[in-house]
Amino acid sequence: MYDRIMYRNNHSGAVLRCTCVKPCVHTDNCFVPTSEIIAVEETELNKKQRSIGKWQKMAKPHAFTVYYVKKARNHRWRCRDVTFWCADEILCNQWIQALKELLEMQTCRPKQLLVYINPYGGKRQGKRIYEQKVAPLFSLASISTDVVVTEHANHAKDNLFEVNINKYDGVVCVGGDGMFSEVMHGLIGRMQKDSGIDQNNPKAPLVQCNIRIGIIPAGSTDCVCYSTVGISDPVTSALHIIIGDCQPLDVSSVHQNNTFLKYAVSLLGYGFYGDVLKDSEKKRWMGPMRYDYSGFKTFLSHHYYEGTISFQPAKHTLGSPRDKDSCRTGCYICKESERQLAEQRKKCGFKHEEDEEEWKVIKGKFLAINVVNMCCACPRSPKGLSPAAHLADGSADLILVRKCSRFDFLRYLVRHTNKDDQFDFSFVDVYRVKSFQFTSKLSEDNESSVTDIGKKHFGQFCRDHPACCCNIANSTWNCDGETLDSSAIEVRVHCQLMKLFARGIEENCKDEAAYSHSSVEQLL
Ligand SMILES: CCCCCCCCCCCCC/C=C/[C@@H](O)[C@H](CO)NC(=O)CCCCCCCCCCCCCCC
Numbered sequence: 313m314y315d316r317i318m319y320r321n322n323h324s325g326a327v328l329r330c331t332c333v334k335p336c337v338h339t340d341n342c343f344v345p346t347s348e349i350i351a352v353e354e355t356e357l358n359k360k361q362r363s364i365g366k367w368q369k370m371a372k373p374h375a376f377t378v379y380y381v382k383k384a385r386n387h388r389w390r391c392r393d394v395t396f397w398c399a400d401e402i403l404c405n406q407w408i409q410a411l412k413e414l415l416e417m418q419t420c421r422p423k424q425l426l427v428y429i430n431p432y433g434g435k436r437q438g439k440r441i442y443e444q445k446v447a448p449l450f451s452l453a454s455i456s457t458d459v460v461v462t463e464h465a466n467h468a469k470d471n472l473f474e475v476n477i478n479k480y481d482g483v484v485c486v487g488g489d490g491m492f493s494e495v496m497h498g499l500i501g502r503m504q505k506d507s508g509i510d511q512n513n514p515k516a517p518l519v520q521c522n523i524r525i526g527i528i529p530a531g532s533t534d535c536v537c538y539s540t541v542g543i544s545d546p547v548t549s550a551l552h553i554i555i556g557d558c559q560p561l562d563v564s565s566v567h568q569n570n571t572f573l574k575y576a577v578s579l580l581g582y583g584f585y586g587d588v589l590k591d592s593e594k595k596r597w598m599g600p601m602r603y604d605y606s607g608f609k610t611f612l613s614h615h616y617y618e619g620t621i622s623f624q625p626a627k628h629t630l631g632s633p634r635d636k637d638s639c640r641t642g643c644y645i646c647k648e649s650e651r652q653l654a655e656q657r658k659k660c661g662f663k664h665e666e667d668e669e670e671w672k673v674i675k676g677k678f679l680a681i682n683v684v685n686m687c688c689a690c691p692r693s694p695k696g697l698s699p700a701a702h703l704a705d706g707s708a709d710l711i712l713v714r715k716c717s718r719f720d721f722l723r724y725l726v727r728h729t730n731k732d733d734q735f736d737f738s739f740v741d742v743y744r745v746k747s748f749q750f751t752s753k754l755s756e757d758n759e760s761s762v763t764d765i766g767k768k769h770f771g772q773f774c775r776d777h778p779a780c781c782c783n784i785a786n787s788t789w790n791c792d793g794e795t796l797d798s799s800a801i802e803v804r805v806h807c808q809l810m811k812l813f814a815r816g817i818e819e820n821c822k823d824e825a826a827y828s829h830s831s832v833e834q835l836l
């Protein structure tokens with residue numbers, strides 16, 4: 313159904329009229345910023361369309377269709393189209409030309425993308441999702457793609473060290489957080505290699521990665537996508553890629569004894585989330601359900617771990633983890649960090665500034681130690697592990713959940729699913745940090761007394777107190793959904809090390825829907 317008409321009036325302009333039969337919600341007040349137009353195409357009118365009432369009068373009607381972003385509820389975006397009809401072929405072509413020129417001026421839009429699809433992520437739907445929902449949109453927006461369906465883990469990462477990366481305006485990963493992590497490691501690693509930076513040096517000033525990554529969610533948690541877009545929806549993500557959105561992202565580097573281990577963008581979790589992940593890896597065949605199964609099992613086991621945490625508080629950032637406001641599109645706290653970063657670069661180039669700031673040390677028994685670079689929202693927990701964490705402020709939130717009863721831990725977990733404050737417990741502490749270190753008591757003991765080897769043979773649990781849930785074995789770190797073998801780690805947050813095709817979570821305001829000075833309507 314054609315919902316608008318365009319015809320020349322007696323003077324020189326063009327007029328838009330809505331011809332919707334039903335009450336029309338997007339008629340006179342529909343503004344589409346040019347930045348949210350996906351494509352403009354000449355429309356071939358078929359016989360049936362020509363015979364629709366009013367158009368019979370026109371000898372030979374002409375038409376073009378504008379495809380644009382329609383913002384729906386809950387941060388969901390959809391592609392909608394509107395067709396303009398016209399009796400005058402020249403006028404119609406002028407419109408098509410003018411709109412195409414406007415689109416050409418959107419220089420942030422990608423033209424050539426490299427796409428990696430993990431066919432085994434989440435519910436194993438990656439290939440279908442890409443082919444049915446994403447590829448047609450890319451082709452509509454005239455984006456060329458080179459597509460690689462991965463054949464094994466690390467295929468995408470290794471490939472990124474070999475490809476001619478300058479050929480592309482962005483890299484897209486179809487899969488979950490693990491797949492995103494692979495692509496990120498490939499890109500950051502490649503960037504450092506090309507610039508001669510040694511990733512094993514924990515103090516090395518890493519080179520920013522300017523090639524944006526787009527995430528088409530097809531995994532089990534899709535936390536990075538959810539926390540940067542506000543929803544885990546392939547079509548919405550494809551549209552953010554097409555219009556060329558850009559969201560900088562903090563990345564943490566993880567080292568042990570001057571050896572690089574991993575980068576992390578969402579969760580570095582020891583104790584509860586480490587144990588959930590380790591158990592769930594054996595149950596991959598269960599798909600996304602594996603996390604609920606292993607989560608329940610781990611909750612019942614109620615293990616706590618002893619260790620020492622040292623961290624440097626993030627004094628440069630304006631926010632605090634207990635803020636009521638969250639990081640949203642155009643966040644002023646992240647902008648301020650960006651300004652500071654630029655200033656620091658001006659002052660000392662890419663050299664690392666010697667950091668004399670104080671370290672705080674905390675020893676204790678913990679059920680969970682979580683370091684999060686972003687809020688870590690996902691469908692299971694819509695506000696995330698740290699609702700006020702920022703995507704690009706150069707800091708991470710360190711959440712310490714001390715030994716408490718099972719009931720209290722359950723109360724803590726439940727608050728991840730509702731609006732109540734999950735930090736308002738005596739056994740939970742949260743700090744905003746820029747670097748962090750952890751050593752488990754077990755490795756401290758092993759270092760201090762080599763003779764204590766007998767401990768290792770006692771089995772997993774404390775022999776003296778079988779019911780106390782104290783675990784003399786180490787937990788493992790959950791690093792963005794992958795297990796790390798070492799328990800002792802050093803972590804540093806690198807402010808805005810990389811960029812995504814996203815814009816952060818938008819304020820949930822319907823009126824905000826799409827106004828711009830350069831709108832199609834203004835052209836008329
Ligand atoms: C009573 C219900 C409480 C529900 C509490 C839900 C909290 C969920 C918080 C999710 C935070 C995700 C952080 C993101 C991590 C990603 O980098 C990573 C890779 O994708 N995903 C996971 O590690 C996957 C981690 C998935 C963890 C799921 C944990 C489920 C816990 C279930 C506990 C049930 C207790 C029931 C007792 C009656």
Ligand SMILES: Nc1ncnc2c1ncn2[C@@H]1O[C@H](COP(=O)(O)OP(=O)(O)OP(=O)(O)O)[C@@H](O)[C@H]1O
Nearest residue numbers: 433434462463464487488489490491531532533534
């Ligand atoms: N062809 C492949 N075969 C096996 N593993 C693969 C393949 N391609 C990628 N992988 C690996 O699969 C792992 C998990 O993939 P992915 O993150 O897409 O799904 P998920 O684990 O179900 O979701 P999430 O990470 O959101 O919880 C990644 O770490 C990636 O390295």
Ligand SMILES: [Ca+2]
Nearest residue numbers: 562685702707
């Ligand atoms: Ca951050």
